[in-house]
Amino acid sequence: MTDTSQVAEQTAGSSENSSSSSSPARKVLPFVGLALLLGGGWWGWDYFTYGRYIEETNDAQIAADTLAVAPRISGYVAQVLVTDNQDVKAGTPLLTLDPRDYKAKTAQASAQVAIAEALQANAQAAIAEQRAGIEQARAQLGAAEAKAKFDADQVKRFTPLVASGAEQAQQLSQLRAAADQSAAQVRAQTAAIEAQQRRIAAIEAQAKQAVAQGLGGKAQFDAASVDLDATTIRASIDGRIGDKNVTPGQFVSAGTRLMTLVPLSKIYVVANFKETQLAHMRPGQSVSIKVDALDGHTIKGRIESMAPGTGASFSLIAPSNATGNFTKIVQRVPVRIAIDADADTRRLLVPGLSVTAMVDTKTAH
Numbered sequence: 001m002t003d004t005s006q007v008a009e010q011t012a013g014s015s016e017n018s019s020s021s022s023s024p025a026r027k028v029l030p031f032v033g034l035a036l037l038l039g040g041g042w043w044g045w046d047y048f049t050y051g052r053y054i055e056e057t058n059d060a061q062i063a064a065d066t067l068a069v070a071p072r073i074s075g076y077v078a079q080v081l082v083t084d085n086q087d088v089k090a091g092t093p094l095l096t097l098d099p100r101d102y103k104a105k106t107a108q109a110s111a112q113v114a115i116a117e118a119l120q121a122n123a124q125a126a127i128a129e130q131r132a133g134i135e136q137a138r139a140q141l142g143a144a145e146a147k148a149k150f151d152a153d154q155v156k157r158f159t160p161l162v163a164s165g166a167e168q169a170q171q172l173s174q175l176r177a178a179a180d181q182s183a184a185q186v187r188a189q190t191a192a193i194e195a196q197q198r199r200i201a202a203i204e205a206q207a208k209q210a211v212a213q214g215l216g217g218k219a220q221f222d223a224a225s226v227d228l229d230a231t232t233i234r235a236s237i238d239g240r241i242g243d244k245n246v247t248p249g250q251f252v253s254a255g256t257r258l259m260t261l262v263p264l265s266k267i268y269v270v271a272n273f274k275e276t277q278l279a280h281m282r283p284g285q286s287v288s289i290k291v292d293a294l295d296g297h298t299i300k301g302r303i304e305s306m307a308p309g310t311g312a313s314f315s316l317i318a319p320s321n322a323t324g325n326f327t328k329i330v331q332r333v334p335v336r337i338a339i340d341a342d343a344d345t346r347r348l349l350v351p352g353l354s355v356t357a358m359v360d361t362k363t364a365h
Helices: 002-049 100-164 169-229
Strands: 054-063 067-069 075-080 093-097 232-234 239-242 259-262 268-274 286-291 297-306 332-340 354-360
Touching: 054 332, 100 169, 268 286, 268 354, 286 332, 332 354
Parallel strands: none
Antiparallel strands: 054 268, 054 354, 067 259, 075 093, 093 232, 239 259, 268 332, 286 297, 286 354, 297 332
C-alpha cells in the first residue's frame, strides 16, 4: 500500500513539472508565429513590389577603353618620363626617343627648300633681265623700222627721177642697197625679239621647276618635322600608366606597345546577362553594382547599351551548331553599364574587378 501511494505521488509531481515547463513555450509560440507571418508578408511584399523586377548576374567586370602607347617612328629610347601607376594628364610627355637622326633629316629638307627658293629667285631675276632686254630690242626694232621706211621712201622718190635723167642711177643703187640693209636689220631685230621671248619661256619653265622642287622640299621638311615631333611621345588622354615595359637605351620599332594608358575617369561595367534575362532590359534603367573589392559596397549605375550579339558570336572561333550533336546552352549578351560614382570612389575602381550587377526592370513592365 505504501509503494502504491509513492508511485501516485511521483506521477502527480512529474505531471505538475511538465505542465509548468510547457507553460513558457505556449507563451512564446504565438510570438514566433507572428514573426514568421510578418517576415513572410514582408518578403512577399518586397518580392512583388521590387524583387521580381530585378535581374542579377555576377558575371560582370569593370572595364575601360584602354589606350596602347606606341611610337610612330623607330629609334632608341632617350628618356622615360613617367613611372608605373602614375596619373597623367593629356599632353604630358611620357618618353622621348633619340632625335638626332630626325633633326638631321629636318635640316636636310630645310636646305633643299632654301636651294629651291634660291633657284626660283634666280629664275625670276633672269626673267626680269630678259624682259628688259626685249624692251631694248623692241626700241632698236622701232629705230630700224623707221630707218627702213625712210630708205624705202628714198628709193621710191629717186626711182622716177633716175628714170627721167634728173638723178644718177648710181645714187639710186646706193639708196636701194641702204633700203635692203635696213630691211634686213628689221628682220634681224624681229628674230632677236622672238628668240628672247622663247628664252623667257625656258626661264619660266625653270622657275616652275624650282617652285616644284620647293614644294617637294617643303613636303619633306613637314614630314621630317612631324617625325621630329614624334620623338616626344605624349599622353593623348587623361589616365593612369600601366603595363610599362620600356627602359632608356632600348630600341623600339614603330607600333611597339610600350605602356598602357587607362582612363579611370571613364570606366564602366560589362555585365554578361543570360538571354532569358533580357526581355525587360532597356537602356537607361537603373543598376545597383556591388563591388567585391569594396567589401560588397554598392554603387549606382545605369544601362548604356546592349551588344548587337552574344559573346559567342564575336569569339575568334565561333561555335557551329550544325556539326552533328547539339546541346542547347543559354547564351549571354554583354550589357554596358555606366557608373554613377564620385571621383573618390572611381579612384578605387580599376578594370578587371569583379562586380555583381542588379538591373531594375520595373519601368519595362
